[in-house]
Amino acid sequence: MALSTPPRRGPVRADLEPVFRAAYPRVVAVAARVLGSRDEAEDVAQEVFLTFGRSSVPAGEALGWLSVAAAHTALNHLRSGRRRARREEAAGGGEAVCPDIAETVVVLDERRRVRAALARLPRRQAVALVLRHSGLSYAEVAAALGLSPGSVGTTVRRAESALRKEVNRHASSG
């Protein structure tokens, strides 16, 4: 996203450091949910904060804006296919969760399918899903995406259902 958005002119905003320190873990967490790789997530966070530093987003909306930007940028990375399977495997940390190698392979394969499916979801659904699973409250997701609070549950539910179907479809077909 930062690449396709021309850098705005003007000074770097004065509150960049406090906002960065407060929001960095959240922004990395959002990107990591999408990418499944912490290193890549940190790269995305850098891109996002670089854009934020030149923006005039009100401080009160910074966390929501940054979370949405992290989700979009990470989804762009997924879609553009600039990821490397090597990195995902290296960063997957699968063995810590499941010591059995065969199980690890299955889990990694499923995660790959989940991420491919995530990239195919309607963008708004994917972003709402990722934000909710990154710990944003329903109200925060609603505010960040300009949705009514009531429709966040619907959007997330649809995304989860679509994700399950996508993953199952691709699992059975190949």
Next chain:
Amino acid sequence: MRHPADGTLRRLVDDPVGVGDADREHVARCPVCLSGLAAASQDAAATGTALDVDPDVDLDLDVDAAWRRLSRAVAARERPRVPASAPVPRWRAALRSPVVAAVGVLALLAGAGAAAAADWVQVFRTERIAPLAITQADLVALPDLSAYGTVEQVADADVREVADAAAAEEAAGLPAPRVGELPRGVTGEPTFRVGDQLSMVFTFSAEKAARAAEAAGEPLPPPPAGLDGSQFRLVAGPGLAAVWGASRGVPTMIAARAVAPTAYSSGVPFETARDYLLSLPGLPADVASGLRSFSGDGTTLPLPVPAEEMTSSTADVGGAPATVLTSRDGAMVAVVWVEDGVVTAVAGSLSSDEALSVARGLRRGR
């Protein structure tokens, strides 16, 4: 009462207090809704597990290091910005040597690899290095690309010291250079440094280039269609280096390896950008023709060599053509070559024979 919406059932899964009493009571008594709730709960749990790849992600983040990285990127973005009221000498210095800017752009085009997005076309990949003699008169200023557009550093190298060769190899994903026999005067164990992948985006601006040419008193040749606003993404690294004698201030020898630069264009072909840049006013004819021939196939990286200070020659390092740079005072020698997309360099206060001997040893041992 009608059944609550799917979204309401979903919210009952992880935020029941957000759901009204009436809906909650209905669901508790309704088999249809209970089944819907169970399905929503299952999908939510499955999604949570699938997305939660790195549960420790926010536990041990190095926020300080990340902030330093961002600060450098912000500073790198700041640097090329030249306010309209910039002191004249700086403009003059930059403009007197468009070669510097052109070399800079080409080095950038030529100069920076992986990670091409779907809409980025690879336009350059370093397979060879060719020295390009540039006189001091041309090198009055560092490359000032801001005269021709904007440079944005997307990711910086963050060069840092690591514990040992194994750590360097892990960080850079490249084999560390192993030197069997050290030249005389080079002693001790090396320290290791690594740098991450460096990534920059240069956006050409016809308006800026026109202003630069106007300030130089020469008209700007009309840019080819599509060049204005087109972007070039340059990637290099990661890399690693073994450094001997660093504890004494000036290293006695360095052996370094890095993924060679690659460039990507968002649309305009490399040749188009190159030919245009080489037509900019003020570029000495021999330098322009040198750049054109070196970069003709999009695989040779022109390496600017200050002609007053260094001489260059070629040598063979175990079958790979290498460039040997020697300082005129004989104090420094560097051997550089590219193989399989990896650039390797051996440099230090050595004789060229010593440097070549180390280089050949490296190549054999890798």
